[in-house]
Amino acid sequence: MTLLNDTHNPALKSWLASANSAGCDFPIQNLPFAVFRRKGSSEAFRGGVAIGDQIVDLAALAKSGVLTGEAAAAAQAGAQDKLNALMALGTPAWSALRLALSRALREESAAQAALQDGLVPQAEAEFDVPARIGDYTDFYTSVHHATNIGKQFRPDNPLLPNYKWVPIGYHGRASSIGVSGQTFHRPVGQTMPPGAAAPTFGPCKRLDIELELGIFVGRSNALGEAVGITEAEDHVFGICLLNDWSARDIQGWEYQPLGPFLSKNFASTVSPWVVTLEALAPYRVAFTRPEGDPQPMAYLDSAANRQGGAFDIQLQVGLQTPNMRAAGQSDASICRTSYRHAYWTVAQMVTHHTVNGCNLQAGDLLGSGTLSGPTLDQAGALIELTTGGKNPIALPNGEQRTWLEDGDSVVLRGWCEREGAARIGFGECVGTVLPARVPQG
Structure with a gap:
């Protein structure tokens, strides 16, 4: 059973202003996953993480060099057209990626410049079923x-x-x-x-x-x-x-x-x-x-x-x-x-x-x-x-x-x-x- 850690701290704020808005579904304490691409594009679907009104593109994040170790491997798995590979990794990998994303998205993070270029507005995205559902x-x-x-x-x-x-x-x-x-x-x-x-x-x-x-x-x-x-x-x-x-x-x-x-x-x-x-x-x-x-x-x-x-x-x-x-x-x-x-x-x-x-x-x-x-x-x-x-x-x-x-x-x-x-x-x-x-x- 998952215990509370510093990613749940209600006082945390993000350098992305929309994530700090009252009533926001996707503050820095959430960080849910989806599969997306830009509307009307021929881009491949890939995994993303919601923050405020934006999406962190996991494919771009995996190439950025911001993440290391288990978090980097998890981001690479999540960059595919479905989340199955990420899902299969297990709790330690999911937690490592969540913690790394939380730290990178917090106010005064040194990773802000690298991550900003990989953000996609949710209003400009289309989504697919998150996983290849076998059963x-x-x-x-x-x-x-x-x-x-x-x-x-x-x-x-x-x-x-x-x-x-x-x-x-x-x-x-x-x-x-x-x-x-x-x-x-x-x-x-x-x-x-x-x-x-x-x-x-x-x-x-x-x-x-x-x-x-x-x-x-x-x-x-x-x-x-x-x-x-x-x-x-x-x-x-x-x-x-x-x-x-x-x-x-x-x-x-x-x-x-x-x-x-x-x-x-x-x-x-x-x-x-x-x-x-x-x-x-x-x-x-x-x-x-x-x-x-x-x-x-x-x-x-x-x-x-x-x-x-x-x-x-x-x-x-x-x-x-x-x-x-x-x-x-x-x-x-x-x-x-x-x-x-x-x-x-x-x-x-x-x-x-x-x-x-x-x-x-x-x-x-x-x-x-x-x-x-x-x-x-x-x-x-x-x-x-x-x-x-x-x-x-x-x-x-x-x-x-x-x-x-x-x-x-x-x-x-x-x-x-x-x-x-x-x-x-x-x-x-x-x-x-x-x-x-x-x-x-």
């Missing part, structure tokens, strides 16, 4: 989400008996994961209308969001090698925002007996910036279970996980309709919650995933599942916010939404802030719905 596993870590959904389908037995014992998950589709700014066509598939004798085929009518966090695997484990709870976080590079779009009407017809398929495989969107676990160290909180709930089994339990295995990450969902966009209106907030409400931790997800020897690879993605809090306004999906479509959401411009409509954009945001620590953010994760393309038979 994607989506978990179900919010007991509040699981209970809310269960009440709609099983009011007398909303939470199945295995939920409080085992981290539930399923294997998703990696190839359709896109980066923020992604547009996708409304999915099509089979649905069973209420009271009908046979299913119909056509565009989804109950398109939903899922407010999630994505956990990028760092150091791999060998096939047959389980990762213990005390070592699990050493295999995690960092966390991003994730919207796992869902077609609820298609899902309702297809999910029995094996689970979701077409209702989930058409698109998932991640934020470009990956915030490292080291950057999140000031925002660790105790992992606790409600009184009367079973405690985790021994392989999912440790003193360190109980003391600080959870993270207090604030999360928000914004919705912008085409009419709002045309009128120059920004997105309207429809949900605000925190990751601290999750029933299972990052370490528990990794440990359970590998307990039978499954080999995770650098760049693999684990989804947290929809992150809902204990109250309705903290629900991370429309199916909860609208009680299965019965209660539309009222938007500030007078429009209503029960499910997503064509042209709607959804914006996920995440940040951490508390007294005595620097505020850090995740940026945005944006996706927009396009009209369906129905195959002609």
